[in-house]
Amino acid sequence: MTENERAARTLKHVLQKPGNGSCADCGADNPEWGSCSLGVFICLACSGVHRSIPDLGKVKSLRLSRWEDSEVQFMSERGNDAMNAVYEAALPVYYYKPTHRDCHVLREQWIRAKYERQEFMQNGKKLIYEDETRDGMLMKRGRDNGQFLNRRFVLSLRDCTLKYFTKLDVSVSAILVNILAVLIAGNNVGLSLIYSSRLDLLKRTEKNTLNEIVEWFNCIRAAQLHYLKVAFPGATDAELKPKLTRSFLKEGYMEKTGPRQTEGFKKRWFTLDHRRLMYFKDPLDAFAKGEVFLGHRDHGYRITIGLPAGTHYNGSWQYGITIETPDRSFLFTCETDTEQKDWMRHFNAKIKHCSIRLQHDNGLKKEEEGV
Template identity: 70%
Template sequence: MTENERAARTLKHVLQKPGNGSCADCGADNPECGSCSLGVFICLSCSGVHRSIPDLGKVKLLRLSHWEDSEVQFMSERGNDAMNAVYEAALPVYYYKPTHRDCQVLKEQWIRVKYERQEFMENGKKLIYEDESRDGMLMKRGRDNGQFLNRRFILSLRDGTLKYYTKLDAKEPKAVIKVDTINACFQPDKIGNPNGLQITYLRDNITRNIFIYHDSSRERAFIMQCDISKLNRITENNVGLQTEGFKKRWFTLDHRRLMYFRDPLDAFAKGEVFLGHRDHGYHVTIGLPAGTHYNGTWQYGITIETPDRSFLFTCETDMEQKDWMSHFNAVMNTRMSPQEYTVEAYFKHKH
């Protein structure tokens, strides 16, 4: 048996130990790589982030790379459970730990916080996420001109608000946003910046979007302090909507609010549909009613029925249709909270 065959056999045995069968950072099954710097098994996606960090850059493929006996021994003495117990020892309960389904920028932030900055190794360590207030400059997209300009943001735990000002020395804020109405979602591709965030919030029961970024990845924590549990609830894509005929619109599903826009970076939606529980007359089915005329090439229909009316949509592909159906069904199968009954009542009164 050659040295590399012996190493491969030993690594295969080590992978069978509890915790090693999934990525140490995102939980993806069957990790393809090992970090010789940390002694953890990781997936290909996370390995790219590890390689970009100088002190963590020694990563090898489990099957194709040549492994020294000393490296195999290093991996066998450590492993995912043991090292996560060290690097996540003081992980706050509110901090969102990404999964393999999350975007790459969120996984990168997690890996850098966990290993490069080692923020969760010490109990009692003061974290920037736990500051009671934060005051700083972020780039915000203008609602009308589409330009990103420097704006001052103040996040206050005591007041439960996020305020922004058009000038550094402005006396009055341009907007005061209640934190409990905020949903924050990473949108690097949409905004054109790796640290881009979309903040969705309610103002007078109307959904508003603002788009911000900061050149430093560390400043993303500014907004993530608001409520890390609200990350990644937004699902988006182009969908055809039937008004008089089918028109292409950008759709955003923010929990129970299905909104559509002319442009993905619009501040306000052209329209909204409330999605309640199926016991209250909300249903979604694949396909469109008989006799519906398509005026385009998108043939994958979806019909949403509410107590008041039906909404007809078409998707470009079968995969997109199934993805939207999955999200719609998940929402309609979830029991409504008292606050959501209030929102439903507002929608019924509005329409």
């Protein structure tokens, strides 16, 4: 057995230890890279970020690179759980720790904050996200014309408000942080702020670095957590954390036709949230063009694969889905078989869950009525 084969076998054994089976930074399964200087196992995407930051040291492929015995020993003595306990020891509950599903911007800035700036290693250290106020210029997308205009934004932790100004001294809107559904980053040029009444977009310009955008993101989350703790004084951090970010069950492109089902199929961006399937012309659109409610099977909701016979179809995407509701049917097509099956899985799981919930509620009602 060669030295490299022996190292590969040892590394494979080290990967079996708890915590090492997923990326130390984004949680992706089966990491194939390792940081020789940090002692963590990471995925391909995160390894690219590590390589772009000289101060983080060297990363190597677990399968293709040559490993020294000292490097293998270093990895064996450390590992993801041990090193995350060091670098994430004081990670605030409000700070958004991205997953492998998130965009490159969030992951890159997370890795920089975690290792390069070492922001989360010391308990009691006040972070910039917790400042009483944050004041800065950002590009905001308008509601009607879709244009991005430079606006001054002021976030107040004490007042739980986010205000923006058309001029530097005139307030045109004050938005309570507590009504933020809060943002999900869907691209690498901007972050969306989702409100209960409207959606505005902050877009990066030459004056707004990626780091600034992510800082705003986490400052808003810190302010919202502050409000939630006031509103729900007995709640734990674990109970409040899910309220900080609105995560869609699935989002992506499909094609759809109109209510008469004779119109051409048009490409739309879809988001599935609880029982609502919303669609937009563009992922950055401020308002949905429409939505489909996913109700109970017992109420006439049904999901079938394919399109009804005789459907006039002029698109290029061949993998159809039909959603039947009590009022009408909605027709969609997906680009690939994989996407079709994934959307079907989410749709069926949702209406099945709704049906089980309805049966449970009906059972409780009968018990209360003594049936």
